[in-house]
Amino acid sequence: MKIICEQHKLINSINIALRAVSSKTTMPILECLIIQAESDTIKLIANDLEIGIETILEGNIVEPGTIALNAKIFSDIVRKLPDSDVTIETDDNYKTTITSEKAEFTIYGFSGDEFPYLPKFEKTDPVVLSQFSLKEVIRQTVFSISDSDSSKIMSGELFEIKENNLKVVALDGHRISVRNIELEDNYDHIKVIVPGKTLIEISKILSGEIADEVNMYFTDKHILFEFDQTIVLSRLIEGEYFNISQMFSGDYETKVSINKSEMLRCIDRSTLLVKETDKKPIVFNITDEKIEFKMNTSIGSMSDEINISKSGKDMLIGFNPRFLLDALRVIDDETIDIYFINPKAPCFIKDEEETYMYLILPVNINAEVY
């Protein structure tokens, strides 16, 4: 194989493919990037058996062929080359020479015969949305997937498409995050669970531009994302997702409107007093015109207050401050509405159109202390 390409294009393609390179594996071939130069197309390919990525690299094929190179060594070398033409040439023993200007590196590759290439995938009827929307919806929900291994289903996100709506749900037993996105077209009903890891990796390589599109294709076992010069194929998580509709009843006792940034800063400060080993709630004392916030830990105590507008009953309720922070950080609205039922029931942060709904379970508190 012999190819010539520009250093900055090569490093861009490498950075995309690297997201599917296995870091912890007993199979050295999974630590490799494949360079495949055939029929006028150069592809970089990586696959950690959960996610596979193929991305097209612009360049000249002098001699077609395939080589597997250790992804870390190869990417480190290319990253430090001058931004100039890079020639990659292999011999029959997979010895690979990487040349740029007068600098020449020689490293040892593999045949790539054992590499788990991505299966053929029938691409029909894509669901289309902007890269901006997909990247945003991942950022706005993925923090509430479960990071424990106890539930495979909680480690993924529900992607449910109905007519022209994409609903994305993530939950971990303490909270539920829901986002609804309006799509340009109408689609048949699709309901799948996408691994959180896939979503985290893909959000790192999406451009985030409104003008750039992503096509999503679905089969029983897989989801395929296609965008720019890249495809990302991921297994789906099998099983039935939780039925969350009954969790979001319309009833509430107390509704509060509050400035989001003020609340975020207040709760952020309170976490300074929280040690890993000594999890304490932040307590809301909700009265007619304000919420008083209080926290007491072994380190010390804090209190603060924020003016609100409120309808319904007064309430004393406690929360894990981290769960509140996670939700507040991804809401763009400057004033938010929070709905409370009682001190033992979850609160909801949501907008009227329900483009976002964050449900957070409270923490039991000893009301007499506050």
Add this chain to the structure above:
Amino acid sequence: MKIICEQHKLINSINIALRAVSSKTTMPILECLIIQAESDTIKLIANDLEIGIETILEGNIVEPGTIALNAKIFSDIVRKLPDSDVTIETDDNYKTTITSEKAEFTIYGFSGDEFPYLPKFEKTDPVVLSQFSLKEVIRQTVFSISDSDSSKIMSGELFEIKENNLKVVALDGHRISVRNIELEDNYDHIKVIVPGKTLIEISKILSGEIADEVNMYFTDKHILFEFDQTIVLSRLIEGEYFNISQMFSGDYETKVSINKSEMLRCIDRSTLLVKETDKKPIVFNITDEKIEFKMNTSIGSMSDEINISKSGKDMLIGFNPRFLLDALRVIDDETIDIYFINPKAPCFIKDEEETYMYLILPVNINAEVY
């Protein structure tokens, strides 16, 4: 004690004093910052028994007094407060209330009676230089102090003042870094060894501005740096520094002039092939018009070449690439001169005026391989 000060001024002072807070200690008092409010001056004080820092905080003293607060907790809280007036008030039990706008934190402090305050220091005849010069000279030498505990003297830097010259030397047995700075005034002869740790910490709080000055005061045991609203007191390292003058003879066999940036990039790339466990040299093959660079390791091999102008003999010589990189990174000249004696003797990188001299020992190489 009760004081009121602005949040951004308080956090600036905390950031300075934090550099002398002990992170690993069995004495909780050394993890504290002292706030001392007396005779119209608020000071923040920290001391890890190697370095002590006192810095003046602008603010109002409502009630004089002293409090010791855990530096990490106190600084974390202040950092997250709004940029507004902060009130710090203590009671008889050292309970400390930190208030800003409606936010109020309460933490538990200590009396500060056990704190090792900085000794009185007679400030006479300062050596004066700009904060820029001191910060630069530390950056340009401190990488070559020894980080092993085997030699106390090698863990410090020589500061030698003669007439209007400050010479700073750092060495670790493989290399020597020397910088000479011209001072505005003439001084009596001073020769001390300053701990590397002191210099690293102080360079983090120096402004780096040419217009800002530092006063340095010396006693047998201590050096005191005075700048802005801050004093930094450090122990000196006792003992006789190495006599390096005979190392820098004027003789050489080969002199090379080379583009520094090209050489830096070339050597930087070569280090990609170096594993921690498998230290290999970069080999220079110096001929009339160019240096060929080569490296061979278990990962692979590289070669590169750079045009030079040269006088004297051809030479084949090997170096630890890291030592070259450290020196090249802190030299501002775009073209540098390197002097070689023979493949077993150190090379020198120096300018004609000897404002900088970097001596680097070569590595034995098997000449037949290259």
